[in-house]
Amino acid sequence: MFGSSGAAGAVSYSRCQARAGRAPQSLWYAVAGSVLLTGLAVAFAVTLDRLPALVAVNVTNGVAQLAAAAACFLTARRRRGAERRWRVLIGLTMSGSTIANIATTTAYLAGGSSTTGSYSPGQLGFFALYALALAGLLSLPTDPLDASSADTAPRTRGGYAITLLDGLMIAGSLALLEWTVALAAVVRAVLLDRLALAFALISSFGTLILGSAVLLIACFRRPRSPAALILLGMGMLGFSITSNGFLLIIARPSHDYPPEAYLGFIVSFLLVALAALVPDRPAAVDDEPAAPSRRTMWAHAMLPYGVLATAGVAVSLKLLSGKPLDRLESFGMVGLLLLALVRQMVTMAENTRLLAEIRERERLLHHQAFHDPLTGLANRALFMRRLRRALECDADRPEDTGPAISLLFMDLDKFKQVNDTFGHVAGDELLKISAERLRAETRAADTVARLGGDEFGVILDGDDSDHPCRTAERLAAAVHAPCLLAGRPYTPRASVGLVTADAVRTARPASPDILFHQADLAMYAAKRERTGRPVIYRPGLPEIGGQPRSDHP
Numbered sequence: 345m346f347g348s349s350g351a352a353g354a355v356s357y358s359r360c361q362a363r364a365g366r367a368p369q370s371l372w373y374a375v376a377g378s379v380l381l382t383g384l385a386v387a388f389a390v391t392l393d394r395l396p397a398l399v400a401v402n403v404t405n406g407v408a409q410l411a412a413a414a415a416c417f418l419t420a421r422r423r424r425g426a427e428r429r430w431r432v433l434i435g436l437t438m439s440g441s442t443i444a445n446i447a448t449t450t451a452y453l454a455g456g457s458s459t460t461g462s463y464s465p466g467q468l469g470f471f472a473l474y475a476l477a478l479a480g481l482l483s484l485p486t487d488p489l490d491a492s493s494a495d496t497a498p499r500t501r502g503g504y505a506i507t508l509l510d511g512l513m514i515a516g517s518l519a520l521l522e523w524t525v526a527l528a529a530v531v532r533a534v535l536l537d538r539l540a541l542a543f544a545l546i547s548s549f550g551t552l553i554l555g556s557a558v559l560l561i562a563c564f565r566r567p568r569s570p571a572a573l574i575l576l577g578m579g580m581l582g583f584s585i586t587s588n589g590f591l592l593i594i595a596r597p598s599h600d601y602p603p604e605a606y607l608g609f610i611v612s613f614l615l616v617a618l619a620a621l622v623p624d625r626p627a628a629v630d631d632e633p634a635a636p637s638r639r640t641m642w643a644h645a646m647l648p649y650g651v652l653a654t655a656g657v658a659v660s661l662k663l664l665s666g667k668p669l670d671r672l673e674s675f676g677m678v679g680l681l682l683l684a685l686v687r688q689m690v691t692m693a694e695n696t697r698l699l700a701e702i703r704e705r706e707r708l709l710h711h712q713a714f715h716d717p718l719t720g721l722a723n724r725a726l727f728m729r730r731l732r733r734a735l736e737c738d739a740d741r742p743e744d745t746g747p748a749i750s751l752l753f754m755d756l757d758k759f760k761q762v763n764d765t766f767g768h769v770a771g772d773e774l775l776k777i778s779a780e781r782l783r784a785e786t787r788a789a790d791t792v793a794r795l796g797g798d799e800f801g802v803i804l805d806g807d808d809s810d811h812p813c814r815t816a817e818r819l820a821a822a823v824h825a826p827c828l829l830a831g832r833p834y835t836p837r838a839s840v841g842l843v844t845a846d847a848v849r850t851a852r853p854a855s856p857d858i859l860f861h862q863a864d865l866a867m868y869a870a871k872r873e874r875t876g877r878p879v880i881y882r883p884g885l886p887e888i889g890g891q892p893r894s895d896h897p
Contacts, residue, residue, distance in 0.1 A: 368623060370621070371618070371621050371622065371623070374415070374617065374618060374621050375618065377411075378614040378617070378618065381404060381407065381408060381411075381610070381614065382607070382610060382611055382614065384404060385400075385401050385404040385405070385606075385607055385610050386607060388400035388401050388404065388603065389401050389602075389603035389604045389606075389607060392603075394602070394603065395452060397603035398452045398601070398603050398606075399449060399452045399453055400603075401603045401606045401607070401610075402445060402448055402449040402452060402606060403449060404610055405445055405606050405609050405610050405613070406442055406445045406446065406449065408609075408610045408613035408614050408617070409438050409439075409441050409442045409445060409613050410438075410439075410442060411613070411614070411617050412434075412435075412438040412613045412614070412616045412617040412620070413435045413436075413438035413439040413442070414617075415435075415616075415617040415618075415620040415621050416431040416432065416434050416435030416438060416616075416617075416620040417431070417432070417435045419431055419620045419621060420432050420435065420620075423624075425485075426483050426484070426485040427485060427569075427624065429480075429483040430480045430481070430483040430484045430485075431480075431620050432480075433476050433477070433479050433480030433483060434476075434477065434480040434576070434616060434620070435620075436473075436476050437473045437476040437477040437480060438613065438616065440472075440473045440476070441473055474550035474551075474553065474554065477554055477580070478508070478511070478553060478554060478557055481554065481557045481558065481561065481576070481580065482504055482507060482508070482557065482561075484561065484567065484572070484573060484576065485567070485568040485569070486561060486565035486566060486567045486568065486573075487565065487566045487568065505690050505694075506687065506690055506691060506694060507557065507560055507561070508557075509648075509683060509686060509687040509690060510556065510560055510647070510648045510687065511553045511554075511556040511557040511560060512553060512556075512683055513648040513649075513651065513652055513680060513683050513684060513687060514552075514556035514559075514560075514647070514648055514651045515549060515552035515553040515555070515556045516549070516552075516655075516676065516679065516680050516683065517648075517651040517652045517654065517655040517680060518552050518556075518651065518655075519545075519548060519549050519552055519676070520655045520658075520659070520672075520673065520676045520677065520680065521651075521654060521655040521658050522588075523672060523673065523676075524655070524658045524659055524662060524673055525658055528670065528672075528673075547587050547590070548587055548588050548590075550587075551583055551584035551585075551586075551587040551588060552584060552588070554580045554583065554584055555580060555581050555584035555585075557580075558576075558577040558580045558581055559581075560647075561573065561577070562577055563643070563644075564640065564643075564644045568624075569622065569624055571619075571622045572619045572620075572622045573619075574619075575615050575616070575618045575619035575622060576615070576616060576619035578612075578615050579611075579612045579613065579614075579615035579616040579619060580612070580616075582608055582611055582612035582615065583608070583609065583612040583613075585608065586605070586606075586608030586609055586612065589605060589608070590605060645691075648684075648687065649684065652680055652684060655677075655680065656677065659673055659677055713725070714726035714729075716779075716793070716794040718772055718775060718776065718794070719775055719776050719779035719780075719794050720779070721779050721782075721783070721792050721793050721794045721800075722791055722792065722793035722794075723793060723794065723795075724793065724795050724796060726791075726793065727791060727793035727795065727801055727803070728856055730791045730803060731751065731791075731803055731856045731859070732856050734749045734803055734805075735749070735845065735855065735856065735859075748844055748845035749803060749804060749805060749844070749845050750803075750804040750812035750815075750816075750842060750843065750844045750845070751801065751802070751803060751804070751842070751843050751844075751845075751859045751860070751862075751863045752801065752802040752803075752804060752812075752815075752816050752819065752840060752841070752842050752863065752878070753799070753800075753801055753840070753841045753842075753843075753860070753863035753864055753866070753867045754782075754799070754800040754801070754802070754819070754820075754823070754838050754839070754840045754841075754867070755798060755799050755800075755838065755839050755867055755871065756774070756775075756778065756798035756799075756823075756836060756837070756838050757836075757837040757838060757839060757871070758837065759771065759774070759797075759798040762774055762829065762834070766829045766830045766832070766834070767830060769830075770829040770830045773829060773830075774827070774829060774834075774836060775794070775798065777827050777836075778800065778823050778836065778838070779792070779794060779800070781819075781822040781823055781825070782800060782802060782819055782822070782823065784822070785818055785819050785822045786802060786804075786815075786819070787805065789805040790802060790803060790804055790805055791803040801863075802819065812842060812844055813842065813878065813880060816840055816842045816878035816880075817877065817878055819840070820838060820840045820876065820877065820878055823836055823838045824836060824837060824838065824876060837876060838876075839867050839868070839870040839871035840867060840870055840877075840878035840879070841863045841864065841865065841866030841867030841868070841869065841870055841878065841879055841881065842863065842866055842878050842879070842880045842881065843859055843862040843863045843866055843880070843881035844880075844881075845859065862881040863881065865881060865885045865886075866878075866879045866880060866881040866885065867879070869885050869886075
């Protein structure tokens with residue numbers, strides 16, 4: 345009943361409904377089918393005799409498993425990436441689990457018991473499915489609590505490894521605690537088949553890992569589809585609780601499983617099927633997500649160690665009471681300590697990687713803050729910082745040690761006409777060509793910057809063996825060389841003004857404001873002359889409109 349409704353719902357799944365966030369009608373049919381199938385299993389367990397009830401309930405369990413597998417595979421066809429991956433992995437898990445269910449049902453049909461110690465390869469191979477289920481859980485699309493999207497904070501191998509190790513530590517600690525506190529004494533008090541006990545212990549440990557992974561993801565990750573995580577998590581937790589209940593049943597003197605014990609499996613598999621059928625409903629993401637609280641970070645870091653410490657206290661109390669530890673407790677505690685050591689090493693490696701990423705981002709942010717994004721040259725802020733530093737060093741230089749630093753100010757002529765004639769893309773290309781030419785004709789000690797618009801500035805270091813005027817002429821000639829813009833020839837023109845710190849020092853101490861103003865005056869004098877040659881600042885140059893330009897500091 346459920347299988348047919350789940351398959352029909354998956355095939356008729358509507359993308360428009362998914363985008364709108366509405367549950368398709370087929371999902372409600374699947375919910376109704378799940379309720380009916382669960383009620384049918386309960387009726388079998390209550391009304392039939394034990395052996396027929398076991399057969400009927402296990403057949404119902406197989407239907408639920410097949411329905412979950414069908415829902416996962418059919419909905420995976422319409423998904424991509426992680427949404428498809430987790431459905432395929434969980435679908436494979438559900439398909440494989442039917443093999444063990446068939447073996448168990450066959451044993452009941454033969455009039456036997458599933459705890460007689462005779463296990464088929466299909467039942468023993470069931471343990472390999474825990475790895476598939478865990479991989480499916482870890483593939484569920486989630487984001488860190490402090491990330492706005494998966495693109496900005498993708499899952500890493502280190503993050504998956506830490507989650508896996510945390511699950512192993514929590515599951516192992518809980519299993520050791522359960523064994524030390526209650527289960528060991530119960531098992532020793534009854535005659536129990538070792539193979540049956542091993543089967544139950546391994547199954548219990550595997551389900552504890554799945555349950556721990558669900559809790560870790562739910563508490564410390566942000567799912568992109570909350571409904572899918574809730575249903576899938578509840579299914580895995582129900583599977584874990586039911587499996588651990590079987591471990592307690594098998595430790596009883598009469599350890600045949602009652603039919604009611606399988607009902608938890610049926611409900612768990614149906615919840616997994618519903619999780620696959622839930623339409624994608626991404627969680628709302630803030631443009632500026634809040635950083636995770638310190639409590640959340642500490643809880644994430646200390647939860648596995650806290651559970652491990654609890655198990656360690658139980659083992660220590662047993663030793664203090666004079667009781668010897670059995671092999672399971674001894675090897676289990678050593679294994680958990682080794683897991684904790686590995687987890688710490690992986691955490692340190694992941695923190696080192698994150699620290700390297702943070703430093704790289706800081707370097708990029710620093711570069712973006714002080715460089716022009718179009719040309720890659722220094723921007724006005726970096727230019728002023730270096731000019732101020734150069735003037736401070738120049739102030740301590742003896743006057744007879746050669747020329748001081750010089751400031752060159754360049755403005756491209758008729759740049760607006762370039763944008764109007766060739767387009768803004770060509771105008772940007774002219775800016776990049778001019779920037780590259782200036783950079784090629786200067787030394788590493790000099791600073792070339794785009795000050796804004798079509799204006800460029802160059803700080804010429806005073807240790808240059810060439811005269812600043814000849815350097816300015818060389819830079820102007822380089823900029824004036826013909827080029828191609830939008831596939832058409834064009835000859836750039838620029839006005840260049842030059843000022844040397846020595847020219848200002850005689851009147852008053854040199855400062856960035858004074859040098860900028862003097863270089864600006866010289867540049868406008870060159871623009872009026874229209875010769876294409878640099879103009880060196882000299883006292884008496886007319887002010888621009890009677891006042892210094894306000895667009896320069």
